[in-house]
Amino acid sequence: FEISDYLDLIVAEGHEETFGERLLDHASAQSDDELHVMDLYNLRAASRTLAALPTLAGTRGWRQETQELQPCPSIALPDDWDVFLERLDKRQRHEVRRKLRRGEGDEEAIEWSIVGPQADIQVEIDSFLALMREDERKAKFLSEPMVRQFRLSLAAAHAAGWLQLAFLTVDGRRAAGYANFDYLNRIWVYNTGIAPRFAALSPGWILLARLIEWSIRHGREAFDFMRGNEAYKSQWGGVSQPIYRLSLTRPEV
Known part of the structure; x- marks a missing residue:
């Protein structure tokens, strides 16, 4: 759960x-040594598991505990870039x-x-990892x-058509990169890499702005920053929804 923002x-x-029901029946049939607690991490607020499983477990006498973990800001995107701005x-709009x-x-x-479908994806991934290592x-x-x-x-995401790997270059040199997933009409921001030597040009901000603008122009409904409460996410209009840990403990026999 340390590398997967949502599970x-x-x-x-x-x-x-x-x-x-079948999951709980199977779990109940195990010995207590084999299975005592089911611990589910990083469930989104909209998770159907989070909605259904506690009630089903409660009818079987399982003890349940829900713990709020980290905030996950996302932007509900409008139909127009100027409307978004x-x-x-006011200060953020001016800065952008x-x-x-x-x-x-x-x-x-x-x-x-954005890296295209015909690219040598391992070469592009290497380039992105090199940017990450500058931090x-x-x-x-x-x-x-x-x-x-x-x-x-x-x-795997690239092969399926779900990877949005984007780079910003300065005189042909890569200054910033975003590795996102483009899935279910939503952009999911997975990780970033920025070269400090280009900091004066704000390459991360410029690339983020272009990606949000691209998402709006291509009809995506949300831009999801996923886990973390970094200040820039709220500055860009991100509204936080928590993720949860659901612990289910089987009844004592």
């Missing part, structure tokens, strides 16, 4: 109650417009793009097993 049981819609705080104008008028060529904290996070997980996850 849940994978159940066909409309079958949550039947699945929950008007929703922002100023940085975009500066990027467009700078002597250095600033461009951005000391993220460099420590990128252990060998974590890098392997990144490669597998991003490559």
